[in-house]
Amino acid sequence: MMDAICDSIAAILLLVGSLFTLTAAIGLLRLPDVYSRMHAASKAGTLGSCVILLALAVVEADLAVATRVLAAIVFFIITAPISAHLLARAALTAGYPLWRGSVRNEMDNMIDAPVSKPAEASE
Numbered sequence: 500m501m502d503a504i505c506d507s508i509a510a511i512l513l514l515v516g517s518l519f520t521l522t523a524a525i526g527l528l529r530l531p532d533v534y535s536r537m538h539a540a541s542k543a544g545t546l547g548s549c550v551i552l553l554a555l556a557v558v559e560a561d562l563a564v565a566t567r568v569l570a571a572i573v574f575f576i577i578t579a580p581i582s583a584h585l586l587a588r589a590a591l592t593a594g595y596p597l598w599r600g601s602v603r604n605e606m607d608n609m610i611d612a613p614v615s616k617p618a619e620a621s622e
Contacts, residue, residue: 505557505558505560506558508554508557509554509557510554512550512551512553513551513554515550516547516549516550516551516553516554517547517551518547519543519544519546519547520543520544520548520551521547522539523539523540523542523544523547525539526539526540527539531600532596532598533587533590533595534587534590534591534597534598535598537583537586537587540583541579541580541583544579545575545579548575549572549575549576552568552571552572552575553568553572555568556568
């Protein structure tokens with residue numbers, strides 16, 4: 500009886516995690532600029548991965564597996580937003596434009612000027 504309940508909970512978690520991962524994949528294909536795509540990949544992708552890992556912890560009744568799953572979830576939650584922020588900052592510094600429908604750029608005055616190519620040496 501308990502196995503059937505755990506399997507049902509795991510199946511629901513897998514379905515929810517798969518839907519979030521599918522949403523992230525669709526966002527990567529459909530969103531207009533690199534910043535929106537990065538947001539979809541980092542937020543929905545991280546949530547989908549974490550929920551799928553949680554399903555693994557529910558299915559496996561081993562404490563060692565559950566501990567590793569929780570460590571992986573913490574790792575995802577800590578690293579994904581930081582890496583997305585650094586990639587977005589690098590893209591903005593490199594000069595990738597915002598989508599023309601964007602309302603405002605809050606990083607306008609906070610970030611360095613776009614990287615320009617060095618002037619060629621005169622001969």
